[in-house]
Amino acid sequence: MTRTFLGMPASALQRSFPSNAAKAVRDSQLRFNLRKATHTIRDKRASVVGELPDWEELRQAGKAIKDHTLRNLDRYLVQLEEAVTAAGGHVHWARDADEANRIVAGLVKATGETEVVKVKSMATQEIGLNEALAAEGVTAYETDLAELIVQLGDDWPSHILVPAIHRNRAEIREIFQERMGEWGRPAPEGLTDEPRALAEAARLHLRERFLSTKVAISGANFMIAETGTLVVLESEGNGRMCLTLPRTLISVVGIEKLLPSWRDLEVFLQLLPRSSTGERMNPYTSTWTGAAEGQEFHLVLLDNGRTHVLADEVGRQALRCIRCSACLNVCPVYERAGGHAYGSVYPGPIGAILTPQLRGLDSELDRSLPYASSLCGACYEVCPVAIDIPQVLVDLRAKARHPRAERLGMAAAGWIFNRPERLARAQRAGGRLRRFVPKRLPGPMSAWTDTRDIPDIPRESFRGWWDRTGGGDR
Amino acid sequence: MNSRDLILARVRGAVAGAPDVEVPRAYRGVTGDATGGATPAGGDRLIDLLAERLRDYRAIVHVVPEAEIASVVEEALTRRKTGRLVVPDGLPPAWLEREPRDREPYDTVGDDPELSAADLDGVDGVITGCAVAIAETGTIVLDAGHGQGRRALTLLPDYHLCVVGAGQIVAGVPDAVARLSPERPLTWISGPSATSDIELNRVEGVHGPRTLEVVIAR
Numbered sequence: 001m002t003r004t005f006l007g008m009p010a011s012a013l014q015r016s017f018p019s020n021a022a023k024a025v026r027d028s029q030l031r032f033n034l035r036k037a038t039h040t041i042r043d044k045r046a047s048v049v050g051e052l053p054d055w056e057e058l059r060q061a062g063k064a065i066k067d068h069t070l071r072n073l074d075r076y077l078v079q080l081e082e083a084v085t086a087a088g089g090h091v092h093w094a095r096d097a098d099e100a101n102r103i104v105a106g107l108v109k110a111t112g113e114t115e116v117v118k119v120k121s122m123a124t125q126e127i128g129l130n131e132a133l134a135a136e137g138v139t140a141y142e143t144d145l146a147e148l149i150v151q152l153g154d155d156w157p158s159h160i161l162v163p164a165i166h167r168n169r170a171e172i173r174e175i176f177q178e179r180m181g182e183w184g185r186p187a188p189e190g191l192t193d194e195p196r197a198l199a200e201a202a203r204l205h206l207r208e209r210f211l212s213t214k215v216a217i218s219g220a221n222f223m224i225a226e227t228g229t230l231v232v233l234e235s236e237g238n239g240r241m242c243l244t245l246p247r248t249l250i251s252v253v254g255i256e257k258l259l260p261s262w263r264d265l266e267v268f269l270q271l272l273p274r275s276s277t278g279e280r281m282n283p284y285t286s287t288w289t290g291a292a293e294g295q296e297f298h299l300v301l302l303d304n305g306r307t308h309v310l311a312d313e314v315g316r317q318a319l320r321c322i323r324c325s326a327c328l329n330v331c332p333v334y335e336r337a338g339g340h341a342y343g344s345v346y347p348g349p350i351g352a353i354l355t356p357q358l359r360g361l362d363s364e365l366d367r368s369l370p371y372a373s374s375l376c377g378a379c380y381e382v383c384p385v386a387i388d389i390p391q392v393l394v395d396l397r398a399k400a401r402h403p404r405a406e407r408l409g410m411a412a413a414g415w416i417f418n419r420p421e422r423l424a425r426a427q428r429a430g431g432r433l434r435r436f437v438p439k440r441l442p443g444p445m446s447a448w449t450d451t452r453d454i455p456d457i458p459r460e461s462f463r464g465w466w467d468r469t470g471g472g473d474r
Numbered sequence: 475m476n477s478r479d480l481i482l483a484r485v486r487g488a489v490a491g492a493p494d495v496e497v498p499r500a501y502r503g504v505t506g507d508a509t510g511g512a513t514p515a516g517g518d519r520l521i522d523l524l525a526e527r528l529r530d531y532r533a534i535v536h537v538v539p540e541a542e543i544a545s546v547v548e549e550a551l552t553r554r555k556t557g558r559l560v561v562p563d564g565l566p567p568a569w570l571e572r573e574p575r576d577r578e579p580y581d582t583v584g585d586d587p588e589l590s591a592a593d594l595d596g597v598d599g600v601i602t603g604c605a606v607a608i609a610e611t612g613t614i615v616l617d618a619g620h621g622q623g624r625r626a627l628t629l630l631p632d633y634h635l636c637v638v639g640a641g642q643i644v645a646g647v648p649d650a651v652a653r654l655s656p657e658r659p660l661t662w663i664s665g666p667s668a669t670s671d672i673e674l675n676r677v678e679g680v681h682g683p684r685t686l687e688v689v690i691a692r
């Protein structure tokens with residue numbers, strides 16, 4: 001399999017998670033922003049989840065609906081295709097990022113337009129659609145406030161739900177003042193760093209564009225096989241603008257976003273908003289079926305490594321993910337390392353299990369991701385579809401090739417532990433040589449002692465002591 | 475092999491032999507607890523809950539007897555100094571009835587023939603009914619039906635005034651999903667447009683209407 005593209009430059013794959021993270025933890029502004037943000041959302045989530053007496057039942061239903069869908073994904077995909085087509089939409093299938101980008105670029109060019117507006121979507125970030133469209137002479141404008149900040153700042157998203165979580169208000173003001181003019185209507189004179197003023201600047205900057213752009217590109221949170229309905233949850237109204245006003249709508253959606261029936265929404269429209277923004281309901285949810293209100297509608301179904309994940313008995317549960325980001329907000333590692341260290345559009349605990357499965361364990365970065373966790377289990381506890389992230393991490397650790405020094409060490413340990421005489425001899429040698437053990441190990445083994453102290457080696461092993469004293473009697 | 479067949483074949487290969495799963499639905503489902511059918515006490519409880527939850531999202535809420543809808547609507551429009559108001563097809567005319575002696579405080583605009591996006595952007599507000607309202611989450615659902623109009627009508631004007639009838643209020647999300655039709659384009663609205671993208675500070679009003687005012691008829 002050629003490496004699946006996940007929306008990050010190849011250079012990002014050459015550094016491991018620990019070296020990316022080491023850089024991030026030195027950035028005290030970033031750590032302050034992240035801590036404040038993740039703790040705020042985490043508390044809000046806990047309080048609205050606590051309001052529902054049947055949260056655990058909803059969670060179990062959500063998990064089972066997703067598992068059942070994945071088990072019968074072929075059947076439901078075909079049913080969805082029929083329903084969307086019957087409602088006047090067009091369905092396209094894309095095996096990888098390249099094919100999806102080609103399909104979308106072709107559809108945009110067929111309209112004769114050179115500009116599109118976009119609703120925040122993980123799938124289009126994953127395939128690097130904006131860059132692919134730019135290469136074809138089409139400019140894609142992000143319309144979600146956080147995505148706009150990321151796009152104008154020539155930056156990478158660092159959180160699923162709040163992609164500009166690593167920027168504070170002063171930085172955002174600076175980005176708006178310096179860059180808005182290059183992309184369209186410049187920032188107003190005398191722009192302050194009040195969140196209200198910044199949001200207003202974004203409203204003005206994008207208003208013209210919404211009214212005049214003829215093509216929009218979106219993702220979707222859910223697709224209903226039974227009815228062919230797509231569902232988008234959002235807060236700002238930029239989603240409604242993109243879904244409603246343009247003449248042509250193109251939605252790029254991962255094949256795992258499917259739900260069998262309309263009724264299943266009663267579960268997920270409770271699980272998702274409470275888990276993601278910590279609200280009882282997000283400000284706007286739009287649903288549409290096929291060509292709504294005379295629009296031209298195209299659905300691009302994206303594989304891009306998902307069927308590969310589906311084939312793994314342990315790892316396939318990652319496909320239940322509804323991208324709520326609750327696991328990011330409770331993760332002690334994410335809180336300190338930030339989203340960029342994960343080197344893909346999917347950061348945090350879900351990224352640590354999804355990215356290496358989608359992309360394979362070929363790069364240094366992807367082999368290090370399953371270790372980007374203390375296995376504390378907080379992610380599993382908050383996950384609205386009960387993905388056992390620690391279980392998948394441990395499974396991936398077993399699959400990832402370990403560094404050479406560690407492999408040699410483990411092989412040697414295995415050889416010694418295998419026979420009691422060898423262990424006894426090694427322990428005696430250790431006891432005699434204990435004075436010569438350095439505080440830090442040399443060469444490649446230093447990676448181990450950089451973060452730990454070498455334990456003191458006792459003069460005598462327990463077995464040796466027992467033999468000598470007869471269990472303390474002598 | 476074309477990509478459709480390839481993806482479907484990959485899926486079949488990936489899940490072959492995997493066990494299927496029963497879906498447990500032990501959560502609170504459809505309650506039938508709607509203001510229309512239930513006891514008056516239950517109805518009042520849902521109305522109060524809806525009002526409280528809407529206010530939590532900083533919507534302006536009035537709970538009034540049905541006979542007073544028109545006067546509350548007129549008061550709201552006067553307070554906002556609304557000049558031009560979009561009125562979708564099928565809106566009950568009674569909601570906009572004014573005392574004959576009153577000065578005409580605003581103009582109404584219909585959507586037939588369809589207003590352009592630029593026209594809609596130029597009006598001051600829109601008044602609609604709704605299809606369903608969910609008490610537990612403080613949500614109003616529009617289905618582009620009578621008295622609601624197409625989706626853009628409640629999107630471009632900066633002010634949305636929505637009238638909710640007592641019989642349209644349901645207890646929870648499952649009740650709403652059961653009542654709604656997937657064939658219609660739906661817009662679920664919970665408070666005015668908002669963002670928390672800047673340091674997680676909630677700011678109301680980005681691209682959608684910055685003010686949502688709701689009149690609930692008892």
Ligand code: SF4
Pocket residue numbers: 275320321322323324325326327328350379382383384385386387
């Ligand atoms: S893994 Fe679970 S908690 Fe994390 S984003 Fe996905 S659904 Fe949410």
